[in-house]
Amino acid sequence: MPFLDDDYLLTTDLARELYHEHAKAMPIVDYHCHLHPEEIYRDPNFSGIVEAWLTDGNNYGDHYKWRLERANGVPERLITGDADPWDKFLAYAQTMEKAIGSPVYLWTHQELRRYFGIDEELNSRTARAIFDQTNAMLAMPEFSRRNLLRRMNVDTICTTDDPVDSLEYHIAFEREGGDSFVMLPAMRPDKALNPQADGFADWLGKLEDVTGMSVESFDDLLAALDNRVEFFSAHGGKLSDHAADLMTYRPSTTAQRDAILEKARRGEELDADELCQYRTALLLGLMRIYRKHDWTMQLHIHALRNINEHEFAEHGPDTGFDSINDRSIAEPFAALLNEAAKTDSIPKMLVYSLNPNDYLALTTIMGCFQGGMKQKLSLGNAWWFNDTRRGIRQQIETLAEGSLLGNFVGMTTDSRSFLSFPRHDFFRRILCELLGEWASRGEIPGDAERLAPLVCDISYHNAKELFI
Numbered sequence: 001m002p003f004l005d006d007d008y009l010l011t012t013d014l015a016r017e018l019y020h021e022h023a024k025a026m027p028i029v030d031y032h033c034h035l036h037p038e039e040i041y042r043d044p045n046f047s048g049i050v051e052a053w054l055t056d057g058n059n060y061g062d063h064y065k066w067r068l069e070r071a072n073g074v075p076e077r078l079i080t081g082d083a084d085p086w087d088k089f090l091a092y093a094q095t096m097e098k099a100i101g102s103p104v105y106l107w108t109h110q111e112l113r114r115y116f117g118i119d120e121e122l123n124s125r126t127a128r129a130i131f132d133q134t135n136a137m138l139a140m141p142e143f144s145r146r147n148l149l150r151r152m153n154v155d156t157i158c159t160t161d162d163p164v165d166s167l168e169y170h171i172a173f174e175r176e177g178g179d180s181f182v183m184l185p186a187m188r189p190d191k192a193l194n195p196q197a198d199g200f201a202d203w204l205g206k207l208e209d210v211t212g213m214s215v216e217s218f219d220d221l222l223a224a225l226d227n228r229v230e231f232f233s234a235h236g237g238k239l240s241d242h243a244a245d246l247m248t249y250r251p252s253t254t255a256q257r258d259a260i261l262e263k264a265r266r267g268e269e270l271d272a273d274e275l276c277q278y279r280t281a282l283l284l285g286l287m288r289i290y291r292k293h294d295w296t297m298q299l300h301i302h303a304l305r306n307i308n309e310h311e312f313a314e315h316g317p318d319t320g321f322d323s324i325n326d327r328s329i330a331e332p333f334a335a336l337l338n339e340a341a342k343t344d345s346i347p348k349m350l351v352y353s354l355n356p357n358d359y360l361a362l363t364t365i366m367g368c369f370q371g372g373m374k375q376k377l378s379l380g381n382a383w384w385f386n387d388t389r390r391g392i393r394q395q396i397e398t399l400a401e402g403s404l405l406g407n408f409v410g411m412t413t414d415s416r417s418f419l420s421f422p423r424h425d426f427f428r429r430i431l432c433e434l435l436g437e438w439a440s441r442g443e444i445p446g447d448a449e450r451l452a453p454l455v456c457d458i459s460y461h462n463a464k465e466l467f468i
Helices: 013-021 037-042 049-053 063-071 085-096 103-116 127-138 145-151 168-175 200-211 218-234 254-265 272-293 309-315 330-341 356-367 389-402 422-440 448-467
Strands: 028-030 154-158 182-184 239-244 296-301 348-353 377-379
Touching (some): 028 448, 037 145, 037 182, 049 085, 049 127, 063 103, 085 127, 103 422, 154 448, 200 218, 200 254, 218 272, 254 272, 272 330, 330 356, 348 356, 356 377, 377 389, 389 422, 422 448
Parallel strands (some): 028 154, 154 182, 239 296, 348 377
């Protein structure tokens, strides 16, 4: 089979029919990404392929690619440093020569094909021509930020926004009539969840300023966050997201919560028990708020972040120094849901784990708390290090075996790159591949008419329903 031809990954006639006749044409709802709303609103062009693809020179780029370059011995100045763009691009092309089997290798060539019409493999021999062609195309008005989204048939995109954010670019985008796609905010209250972090007191001050509310107690904090959920809702917000890297559960009293908050405001160190008590109470409080506002809560669990302290100090977060965690998850997660269920406070939830070993435990626990709405709780798509053919298949199979595949909300990029949207195509091909395999073994009907609505729902309609 030719490299990345129209039928790649589609190994049966049924898979090809489901993809080409149905999945391929579905618009994209990217309900969790890290694109800058200001960039979407202002709609500038990139300076070239290195800024668009690798780094903008400010440690804000594609850490998937950076990790592979470091593994290839590429000097840091050619990754996140101030080297010439051509030298950076050549170093990446040389890395791709060794990256066969990596999802990044597939994504790289999907992006070259889908955005720029380039069918060649990126390597040392082809690098110069690809560099020149992509730079020339990215300078054209048709390749501005918004046009890159339009090229991928993006319907809805959710940015990731702090509760104290003014949402000025969402508001301006909406006021000016939007675009062929919708840009919506999604609230990520990680600074509220991490009271031990530097700057927590300053962040509380900003929360007081934007709400006009005094935060003297833990209940005041929840009231202020409720106020921000209302503000986000007024501008189309329907989702939240939380980097709950460790899942813990520890009950507390009102007095204990107030004391912990005050201690954190003063900048004093919290012990492990206090941190668990605070996070447990805040997650439970947020769940009540989200349920009240009919929001969907996303939990991203089991990232082990910034484990190379020397490089973290040099480059900061989200630059390629995170890994998978393997701590216990079942008992604290079950306890959190059980406590929320006592007051009917479980909102609709998407739960992602960076450790695929957690998938079955999470799915079976969530199955104990379903009811009252369609797919109240669901396993989120294969995330980060699992965003591979094998990882996506494992997540789909676990969800199908433990819940209802037809209710799955499908793919999201979780990306900082405007060129990452072919990952939706990658996911849809794998979904159709898997359905075709099941049909070839007689496990499901080999009837495209029967399966087409399910494919379209997973590719688009179920995710769109999150905002209705």
